[in-house]
Amino acid sequence: MTAAVQEAPAPGPVKAGGRVRNPWIGFLLRRLAGLAGVLVALVAVTFLMVQLIPGDPARALAGTDATGAQVARFRHELGLDRPLPAQFGSYVSGLLHGDLGTSFQTREPVADVIAGRLPFTAELALLAILLVLAVAVPLGMAVAVATRGGRRRRLDAAFTFATGLLGATPEYVLGTLLVLVFAITLRLLPAAGASSLSALVLPVVAVALPSTCVLARIVRRETAVVLNQDYMRTARGRRLPPLALYARHALPNLLTSTLTMGGLMLTAMLGGTIIVESVFAWPGLGGRVVQAITNRDYPVIQGTVLVLGILAALLNLLIDVLLGLLDPRTLTARSRS
Amino acid sequence: MIRSSRGLAAGLAGLGLIAVLAVAAPLVWGGDAAHLSGAAREGVSGEHWLGTDALGRDVLARTLVATRLTLVMTVIATAIAGTIGVLLGTAVWVAGPRVREIGLRLIDVMVSYPAIILALAVAAILGAGTVAAVVAIGVAWSPAFARLTANLAASVAGRDFVSAARLLGVPPHRILVRHLLPNIAEPLLVLLSVAFAGTLTALSGLSFIGLGVQAPSYDWGALLNTGLDALYTNPAEALGPAVAITLTGVLAGFVGDGLAAGADPHRVGIPGRVKKVPLPAAPPEDDGALLTVDGLCVSAGDVDLVDGVSFTVRPGEIVGVVGESGSGKSLTAMAVARLLPDTVTADARALRLDDLDLLAGAAPDRLATEIGVVYQDPAASFNPALRIGGQLTEVLRRHRGLGRRAARERAAEALDAVRITRPEARLRQHPHELSGGMRQRAMIASALLTGPRLLIADEPTTALDVTVQAEILELLREANRRDGTAMLFISHDIGVIASLCHRVLVMYAGRIVEELPVADLAAGRARHPYTRALLDATPRLDTDGDGGAELTTIPGRPPAPADRPAGCAFASRCALVMPRCTEERPAAVAVGTDHRAACHAVALTVEETAS
Numbered sequence: 001m002t003a004a005v006q007e008a009p010a011p012g013p014v015k016a017g018g019r020v021r022n023p024w025i026g027f028l029l030r031r032l033a034g035l036a037g038v039l040v041a042l043v044a045v046t047f048l049m050v051q052l053i054p055g056d057p058a059r060a061l062a063g064t065d066a067t068g069a070q071v072a073r074f075r076h077e078l079g080l081d082r083p084l085p086a087q088f089g090s091y092v093s094g095l096l097h098g099d100l101g102t103s104f105q106t107r108e109p110v111a112d113v114i115a116g117r118l119p120f121t122a123e124l125a126l127l128a129i130l131l132v133l134a135v136a137v138p139l140g141m142a143v144a145v146a147t148r149g150g151r152r153r154r155l156d157a158a159f160t161f162a163t164g165l166l167g168a169t170p171e172y173v174l175g176t177l178l179v180l181v182f183a184i185t186l187r188l189l190p191a192a193g194a195s196s197l198s199a200l201v202l203p204v205v206a207v208a209l210p211s212t213c214v215l216a217r218i219v220r221r222e223t224a225v226v227l228n229q230d231y232m233r234t235a236r237g238r239r240l241p242p243l244a245l246y247a248r249h250a251l252p253n254l255l256t257s258t259l260t261m262g263g264l265m266l267t268a269m270l271g272g273t274i275i276v277e278s279v280f281a282w283p284g285l286g287g288r289v290v291q292a293i294t295n296r297d298y299p300v301i302q303g304t305v306l307v308l309g310i311l312a313a314l315l316n317l318l319i320d321v322l323l324g325l326l327d328p329r330t331l332t333a334r335s336r337s
Numbered sequence: 338m339i340r341s342s343r344g345l346a347a348g349l350a351g352l353g354l355i356a357v358l359a360v361a362a363p364l365v366w367g368g369d370a371a372h373l374s375g376a377a378r379e380g381v382s383g384e385h386w387l388g389t390d391a392l393g394r395d396v397l398a399r400t401l402v403a404t405r406l407t408l409v410m411t412v413i414a415t416a417i418a419g420t421i422g423v424l425l426g427t428a429v430w431v432a433g434p435r436v437r438e439i440g441l442r443l444i445d446v447m448v449s450y451p452a453i454i455l456a457l458a459v460a461a462i463l464g465a466g467t468v469a470a471v472v473a474i475g476v477a478w479s480p481a482f483a484r485l486t487a488n489l490a491a492s493v494a495g496r497d498f499v500s501a502a503r504l505l506g507v508p509p510h511r512i513l514v515r516h517l518l519p520n521i522a523e524p525l526l527v528l529l530s531v532a533f534a535g536t537l538t539a540l541s542g543l544s545f546i547g548l549g550v551q552a553p554s555y556d557w558g559a560l561l562n563t564g565l566d567a568l569y570t571n572p573a574e575a576l577g578p579a580v581a582i583t584l585t586g587v588l589a590g591f592v593g594d595g596l597a598a599g600a601d602p603h604r605v606g607i608p609g610r611v612k613k614v615p616l617p618a619a620p621p622e623d624d625g626a627l628l629t630v631d632g633l634c635v636s637a638g639d640v641d642l643v644d645g646v647s648f649t650v651r652p653g654e655i656v657g658v659v660g661e662s663g664s665g666k667s668l669t670a671m672a673v674a675r676l677l678p679d680t681v682t683a684d685a686r687a688l689r690l691d692d693l694d695l696l697a698g699a700a701p702d703r704l705a706t707e708i709g710v711v712y713q714d715p716a717a718s719f720n721p722a723l724r725i726g727g728q729l730t731e732v733l734r735r736h737r738g739l740g741r742r743a744a745r746e747r748a749a750e751a752l753d754a755v756r757i758t759r760p761e762a763r764l765r766q767h768p769h770e771l772s773g774g775m776r777q778r779a780m781i782a783s784a785l786l787t788g789p790r791l792l793i794a795d796e797p798t799t800a801l802d803v804t805v806q807a808e809i810l811e812l813l814r815e816a817n818r819r820d821g822t823a824m825l826f827i828s829h830d831i832g833v834i835a836s837l838c839h840r841v842l843v844m845y846a847g848r849i850v851e852e853l854p855v856a857d858l859a860a861g862r863a864r865h866p867y868t869r870a871l872l873d874a875t876p877r878l879d880t881d882g883d884g885g886a887e888l889t890t891i892p893g894r895p896p897a898p899a900d901r902p903a904g905c906a907f908a909s910r911c912a913l914v915m916p917r918c919t920e921e922r923p924a925a926v927a928v929g930t931d932h933r934a935a936c937h938a939v940a941l942t943v944e945e946t947a948s
Contacts, residue, residue, distance in 0.1 A: 038446065045458060052462045060464075149679030168586040170538040172545050173579045176565055180572050191568075228678070230717035237676050237710045238732045239701035252722035264449055271453030271539075278546040279565065290546045293461050301461040308454050316449050327722050329769055 023331040027324055031317055042309040046302040047091050051084070061104070061296055100306070101299030105292070110303040113288065118307060120194055121284035125273040125311075127200065128207035129266050136212045137255070140219025141246060148227055159220070167213035171272040175206035175279035192281040203280045207272050215262045222254040222261075229253070256327040263319040267312050274308070345595020351588040359408040362401040369398035378570045388571040390563060400560060400577035407541065407556040407581075410471050410549075414536040417475025419529060422482020427517070429483070430490040431509045444483045452477035452539060460548050470549035474539045478532050485528050489521035527596045534589035541582050557581050627652045627823050628673065628791055632686035635668045635677065640898045642681065643668050644847040650791065653821040655813075657838030657855070659831050659871070661895060665847040667713075670795050670827045674710050675699070690791060702736045709784030709822075713796040715776035719768035726764030729783050737787065751782035755812050774805035781812055785822070792816070792824045798833060810837050831875050835859055840931060843868045846895045846906035852925070853932040865934040867891075867907045905937065913938040 053060050058075035066074070075081050079090060094101065100110035147156045166174075182202060183191035190199045226232060227250065235249040274286035281287070285304050292300035324331045363370075374385075374393040381388050387396035429440035447455075456473035463469035493499060493516070502512050543549035544558025552559070557578040564575030626649035635643035643665040650656045658666045672683040675695055688695040693703055712718040720728055729751070730744035739747065745764060752760035755778040768776060777797060784792055794813065798806040814837060816822050828834050834841055834855075841858055843851040843865065851865035863869050873889045893910040902908065908918040917937050925933040926940045934940075 034446075041446075049458055049461055054463070151679075164590065165583075165587060168534065168590050169583045170542060170586070172542055173561065173582055176561065176568070176575050176579055179565075180568055180575065184568060184572065230712060230714055231720040233671075233676050233678075234710075234712060234718045234728075235720065237674060237705075237708075238735070239705035240731065240735060241701075244731075244735070249720055249723070253720070256722065267449060268451045268453075271451035274453055274457075275542045275546055286546070289457060290548060293457065293548055294465055296461075296464065298461070301457070305454060305458050305461070308457075309450065312450050312454065328767060329721065 023328060024324070027320075027331040031320060035313055035317060038313045039310070042306050042313075043092060043095060045309075046306050047088055049302060049305070050078075050080075050298050061298065095306075100303040103292075103297055103300050105295050105297045105300070110299045113300055114285065114303050114307050117283060117285045117288050120282060121273060121277070121286060122311070124200075124203055124207060124277070124282060124284060125270050127204045128211075128269055128273065129315075131204060131208040132212045132215055132266070132269070135208075136215035137219050137251075137258070139212075140216040140221075140258075141223045141250070141254070143216070144220045144223030144227065145246065148224065160217075163213035163217050167210055167217065169210055171206050171210055171276045172279050174209055175202065175276050178202045178206055179279065194283055199280075203276055203282055206276050206279065207269060211265055211269050211272070214265060215258070218262050219254060219258050222257045223250060225257070226250050226254045252326045256323060256330070259319055259323050259326070260330075263316070263323075266319060267315045270308065270312055270315065342595060342598075344591040345598075348588045348591025348593075348595060352585070352592065355404060355585055355588070356408065358401060359405040362404050366395075366398035366401050369395045370402040378567055378574075380571050381573050387573040387577045390574060391567065396560075396564075396571075396574045396577050399555065400557070400581055403556050403560055403578070404581070406467075406550065406554060407537070407558075407585075410467065410540050410556060411533060411537045414471045414475040414478070414540060415529065415533050417472065418478035418532055418536065419482050419525075421476065421479035422484075423486050423525070425479065425483035426486025427490060427513055429487050430517075431513065441487055444480050444487060447480035448484050452535075453542070456539065456543065457548075460543065465548045465551065467550050467554065470540055470543045474536050474543065477539070478536055481532065482525070482528060485524060486521065489524055490517050493517055493520045523596070527593050530589050530593035530596060534586040534593070537582065537586055537589070541578075625651055627654075627691055628825070629687055629689045630669075630673060630685065631688070633669060633672055633683065633688065634685065635665065635672050635681050635683045637681045637898075641901075642847055642898050643672065643683075644901070646844070646847075646849050648842055648849060648852065650823050650825055652790075652823055653817070654840060655817055655824040655826055655838045656840050656842060657826045657828060657834035658842045658844055659828055659834045660844035661829060663846075663895060663898075664844040666827050666829075666844045667795050669844070670793050670825055673791075673825065674708055674793050675704060676710065705732050705736045706787040707790045709787065709789035709792045711777070711780050711784045711792065711794040711797045714800045715773055715780050716768075716800070718780060719776060721768055723767075724764065725766055725768060725771070725779060728768075729764065729779070729786060732783075732787055747786065748782070751786045752779060754785075755779070755782045756808075757782070773801055774808065777801060777805070777809055778812065781809070781816075785816055785820075788820065788822075790823065792822050793827075794824060795827045796829065797826075799829070806833070813837065831858075831871055843871070846901055847898060848906065848935065849925070850907065850936065851932075851934040853934075854930070857929065857932055862929070862932075864928050864932075864939045865936050866911045866913050866938065868934075870910075905935075911938075 050057055056071075058078065058080050059066070059071050061078070062071045062074040079087055098111055100114065102109055103113060106113075143155065143159045146152050147159075179191045179202060182189045189201050190196065191202075193199050231253075232245075232249060235245055240249070273284070274289070276282070277284045277286035278290065285308065289301060289304040289308075291297070292304065320330075372394060374389060374395070376385075376389055377391055377393045379385060379389040379393070385395050385397065387400065390396055390399065425440075425444065429437050429444065432440065452474070455477040456470075459473035459476055460469045463472060499512060499516050502516055507515075540549060541556065541558030541561065544556050545562045547562065550556045550559045560578040561575055561582070564578060567574045628650040630649070631647045633643055633646045634641050646665070646669055648656070658669065660666045668677065668681070671677050672685075673688065673695065677683055685696060690707060693699050693707065695704075719725070726745060726748060729748040730739075730741070733739040733744040733747055734741065737744075748764060749760040752763055757763055757775060757778055763771065763775075763779070771779065777800075781797075792813070797813075798809050801809065810833065813824065813826070817824060824838075826834065826838055831841075835858055838855050840852070840854050842849050843853075843863075845867050851863065851868045853863060853868075857863065858868075858872075861872075863872060870889070870891045874891055891910055896902065896906055896909070902919060904917075904919040904921055905911070905923050908914050911918065913936075915937055921937070923935045923937045923940065925935040926943055927933050928939060928943055
């Protein structure tokens, strides 16, 4: 999302006055400043969304068959006849009071709409992200270890082919195919809804599988790189059992580079989630925002985009914190790129 | 690589076919796609291969016809993304440093947000529809291009020819068009194919959820949407567009992978064959030896990198191995430590550390505690993600059964012994918080921690500056004097070897060419032409009072492992070369106490003196 983030300047050397300063303080300060910047930008963008509607927003929103008087009343109701700064002021003060406006369509407070829907989207996205990490990392590592130094070329080829194909399949296409196989043909799992725990399985798999494949390929490549590093030879020199060798010595290092590259993908899974919700009639934000866009229900769109943006910002922050825990050197680095 | 170029060709051919389909399909099947057959939601049949939709129209024809709209939308959206992105990226680069800094940050933040959220905002402004979807996805993908362009421009801008152009007063926009863009075209092309697949997926996704193409128009995403409704009656209706979207995406991925592989200069050649040469006879058994290496060969595929190396290390002895890079000295050391990389294999008639047979899978406990290793690059040999303490104590805890506290105490003592200040605090630090010299001292502490019987030091001073080198050598000397630790010390620097070691092995092209006590070396009694050439090529401060000895270089280069001749590998560079040298591999002959040389010319003089 757009955001004018001017983070606080990176703190200089870690040592200040001979004492070693905790790098987390600077890191968190910068990240919080960044988060504030993103928030400001999100508010500005969602506010401008209505202003940017081509032509007369009030006329566009009131509908083509509205009379002049109706349009004027609509304009007044929305406050579109007031000067821009005044409009922005009341928008911001509304947000600060937790007032996201009222749906044009259903007359519900937008805050209530989002409160009812957000848990479903968050549940789906977070479970999918956990599944991706839980499967892709061991899978990629196992394949890298098994195929190191040109061993098992067939496994290598099969892995490359399967992950290439599934990784290129969009989440919603995969979701449709999953419904066809597991809900309609095999009748194992529900095709839609969120009424039972088993209804979670197909949507989570649909969101997670393509990203799992892409991430597994990254993990595999990074593991191969890490296994060739000098420090892995040092660790082998200590004659550690395989689990300690790979889990303790290789994992933190390959997670650092994997998260640096795959972190954006994890955030992007939020987008996949929003679309996949349509396949499974999942009662999350995705289905609601589509409905709102179709009906030009601006308060709902504004609120949803705001909340999704914040969700993405928090995910990015989470990934950076994870990176910092894994490799403290990233704390003083300026950005993930 | 053969595979990736095949993938590139397949991807391009497939995309070409789809492009032809996009042009031809509406002309050929346009009628079928709109024809209301009256048989609604009919399953797969000979007449309708993918069945019919709710209005009785042929699904296959509709899928084929939809190719045009889908591709046109995807191409336009990709073009929008590329154009905005490249303009933004270059603008950021051309702008002043302050604007550039802010711009780069902005792009970074934009890239880290899901494109779909931005697309939703744009679709909200423009209203659901084809144009809105294309603009939304185009805009949403532009930050990726902007970032790549800015990154690439920054890397190219630092190169000499751009600086030269700037000094010559070429205006920024000319530099941009003439110098920058051509040099970043290839990675941009890769991103373009990735973005093509991405925009295709995203556009179809928008249509799928009803925010893109609106009826009566249709693209693959819209068809998939109607197919989803018919999943129970005619599953084939969804399969057509599903396959179309996935296949096109996969093909674009092929093109991207192929282009990326083509742009990557790291390609590995396959080593050629070499004929096996009979190994020289085993040297006489040394009963008092701590380490016995007999007929060690290290090979990658069919190529012998180390070719029949035999030597011993006695208890308390420091044996140096000297040679140029590629002579196999480090591989020899790592073969002894059983730490060779996966790509090479080692074999030997015997490889023993006292009673421990290193060839027959020695017990990890004994390997870890009886052999200590100091590596060449201390910056790379410590795990950057783990604290020093954890790395130093794990051998003691794993193989000596020490508890956490006892192991830390031992580790702190070991750091103290290599004169590292505040050892307790160092244990809590990460490797990057230590200086290079300190890291190498910590590595020595780690290697000596278990009181090993043999310390293998693989060029331990090469990566360090000269003042630090002397400290490291002193520490090793001290450990040898104090604990009687035997050492195998690898270096390309014959001066360093001479100052530390008791005995020297000179390696050339995977073989030991001479073995002599360091006293003989210092007294100028080296016999092998290569050793003598090596000494002549080494600057010596101590003897250089009146500039008597002139520094000479050795002409030529050692042969590559695959090209090593059947005879003496040094023959082509040797001043004493005889016909025999190129045909027959010289065996090591004794020329003094503990002094052997593998040279036909030397052997000849020894025979003459003996007779």
